[in-house]
Every structure is written in structure tokens, then in C-alpha cells.
Amino acid sequence: MSNFNWYPGHINKAKRKIKEYLKAVDSILIVLDARAPLATTAFEIDIFKGKNLLFVLNKSDIANNELTTRWLETIGKSAPVISFNKNESISKIKNFVLKNAKSKLNETRLLIAGVPNVGKSSIINKISGRKSAKTGAAPGVTRGLQWINLGKIKLLDTPGIVFAKLFNKDIAAKLLLVGSLPIENMDNYDIISRAFELFKTEAGINENFEEYIEKFGKSRGFIIKGGKCDFERSKNTFFKLLSEGKLGKFTFDKEFSNWIFQ
Numbered sequence: 310m311s312n313f314n315w316y317p318g319h320i321n322k323a324k325r326k327i328k329e330y331l332k333a334v335d336s337i338l339i340v341l342d343a344r345a346p347l348a349t350t351a352f353e354i355d356i357f358k359g360k361n362l363l364f365v366l367n368k369s370d371i372a373n374n375e376l377t378t379r380w381l382e383t384i385g386k387s388a389p390v391i392s393f394n395k396n397e398s399i400s401k402i403k404n405f406v407l408k409n410a411k412s413k414l415n416e417t418r419l420l421i422a423g424v425p426n427v428g429k430s431s432i433i434n435k436i437s438g439r440k441s442a443k444t445g446a447a448p449g450v451t452r453g454l455q456w457i458n459l460g461k462i463k464l465l466d467t468p469g470i471v472f473a474k475l476f477n478k479d480i481a482a483k484l485l486l487v488g489s490l491p492i493e494n495m496d497n498y499d500i501i502s503r504a505f506e507l508f509k510t511e512a513g514i515n516e517n518f519e520e521y522i523e524k525f526g527k528s529r530g531f532i533i534k535g536g537k538c539d540f541e542r543s544k545n546t547f548f549k550l551l552s553e554g555k556l557g558k559f560t561f562d563k564e565f566s567n568w569i570f571q
Contacts, residue, residue, distance in 0.1 A: 327356060327467055333418060334465060336361040336410035340423035340432060343372035343392060346380050347562040348483035349424050350569055352470045357422070361411045362570070363389045365402065367428040368487075370394035371554025379565060387570040395428075399435040406462060418463045425469025426488045426552075433457060433466055478503050483561045488552030492545050501544075508551065511559045522547060 337357045341349045343366040364384055369377050369392040377392050384390040389409040393402060410417045421429050437459055457464045471489070481497075482504035484490040495501060505518045514521060519540075526532075526543025533539045550556050 324353070324356065324470055327420070327422070327470070330420065330465055331357070331360065334360070334420040335413060335418050336363060336406075336420075338363045338365060338406065338410075338419050338421045340365045340367050340421060340427045340429050342367060342424075342427045342487045342489070343369040343377050343380065343394075344560050345483040345487050345562045346384065347564060347567055347569070348480045349427055349487065349489060351424055351480050351484060351489075352422075354569065361409075363406065363409050364391075365405075365432065366390065366392040367432065368394055368554065370396055371558050373558055373560035376560040376563060380562075383565045383568050384570070387568070393432070395431065395435075399432075402432060403436060403462070410462075412461075415461065416463060417461060418465070420465040420467060422467050423469060424471045424484065424489045427469070429466065429469070433464060436462075436464070479507075482507055485548065486551060486559075486561055488549070492548040504548070507561050508559065511561065512557060 337360045339350075339357075339362060341364060346366060366372075366377060366380060366384075371394075381390055381392060389405065391401065391405050406417065406419060410419055421433065423429050437457060455466050457466060469489070471484070478500060481490065481500045485492060485495060485500060485504045486508060492501075502518055505521070509516075509521075516524065522540060522543045523538040525547050526538040526540065529543070529546065531539040531543045531546070547556075
């Protein structure tokens with residue numbers, strides 16, 4: 310496969326800034342998507358070498374419950390971890406951080422990191438009780454580094470980071486499925502096709518990609534001149550709704566023995 314390279318300049322700039330700020334933090338809160346815990350570690354883990362790592366499996370409400378439990382058990386063998394979703398009380402994360410993060414002088418300095426669109430900003434907003442960090446459905450909404458004062462916790466928010474080049478088709482496909490790669494910028498048919506195959510297996514459907522998207526689009530009235538399906542609009546809408554969990558609860562990573570921190 311040819312390398313897929315979607316890499317806005319602000320991500321590279323953010324990595325440089327993160328390295329500068331690491332000396333000022335005691336722990337790293339890494340937010341993963343519960344539907345793809347392996348794929349959403351697709352960034353240079355070595356950046357955080359030697360730091361105290363905590364993990365959050367976010368969006369657990371749109372993942373397979375049984376598989377989330379198994380991921381919690383797997384990750385929990387090497388580092389503190391919790392699952393979380395938008396319906397849960399933020400005290401769950403606050404207590405988790407205060408219990409497991411390293412502190413100095415009664416203050417916890419925490420950097421929050423992850424690939425685009427795993428819900429970092431939404432978690433920060435819930436912790437602070439206000440909209441202190443921008444949120445959005447599109448990957449890469451957070452563009453700069455910003456400290457957020459949460460009393461005993463000083464939180465450094467960072468933009469989504471990801472490998473400069475994704476060499477593995479399955480990783481790229483899973484990032485597409487959970488919305489960490491933007492479907493609008495994806496022109497690699499191999500990755501799109503692989504993403505659909507992964508979804509197809511989990512959803513138990515029989516149609517091929519073209520058949521399914523045409524059926525999907527026509528059911529929503531995405532019709533162009535001549536009564537044909539607006540395939541591009543249908544494709545983009547399908548992947549957007551899927552990434553938002555509106556087409557079902559799926560988990561795409563099941564390779565527990567491949568957890569990188571074991």
C-alpha cells in the first residue's frame with residue numbers, strides 16, 4: 310500500500326510544542342477511542358517516554374460493552390485506565406486523575422493527548438464545567454496549546470497528534486471509521502474500501518461497498534440528475550454518521566495481545 314499522508318502543519322507544530330512543555334507536567338492523560346484503542350495510539354509514543362501515563366477509553370457508549378471491558382482489563386495491566394462517555398459524571402475522571410496522577414506541591418500538572426477527534430476537548434469542558442476548550446466533529450479543532458486552571462489540577466490541552474505517515478492500512482481504516490481521519494480529505498480508495506470491510510464484518514451485512522452506499526444514499530434522498538445516487542455525499546454522510554455512533558455500537562480493535570504498553 311502507498312503511504313497515506315494527511316498531516317496538517319499545525320499537528321507538526323503541536324508536537325514540537327508538546328516536547329517543550331513536557332518538563333512542566335507530571336503525568337499524561339492519553340484519550341483513546343473505546344472503539345479502536347490500538348488505532349488511536351497512532352502517534353509517537355516515545356514523546357512521552359518516562360512520564361506517568363493514564364488512559365481514558367472515551368466514547369464507551371458507542372462501543373461494544375463486552376470488548377470495552379476486555380480492553381480495560383488489558384490496558385489496566387500496564388497503566389491506570391477508565392472508560393468514559395458523555396453520559397457519565399465528570400467526577401469519575403477527576404477522581405481518577407487525582408488518584409493516579411503524580412503531583413508536586415499539592416498541584417497536579419497534567420497534559421492531555423490523543424489523536425484527532427477522540428473527545429479531548431469535550432472531557433476538558435466537562436472537567437471545568439464550562440466551555441473552556443473548543444469542540445467540534447471535525448478532526449483538529451484544537452489548534453494550539455493552552456493551560457486550563459482547574460483548581461488542584463492544571464491541565465495542558467493539546468491538538469490531536471498522529472503519525473506523519475500511516476503505513477498500516479488497517480490503522481488508517483480504523484481511524485477513518487472513528488472519525489480521526491477526515492473522510493472529506495480521504496482519496497485513497499484502498500483505505501476507504503478496507504474501512505467498509507471492517508464495518509461490514511461487524512455489522513453483518515452482505516452488500517459490497519458501492520451497493521451499500523447507493524442504498525444508503527437513496528434511502529436518505531441523496532439523488533442527483535437522472536435519478537442516480539449522489540455517491541460522494543452518501544459516502545461522506547455514511548462515514549460521518551458511523552463515526553458519531555449513529556449507525557450502531559461497534560468496536561473495531563480486538564487484538565488485545567498487541568497492546569503496545571504490555
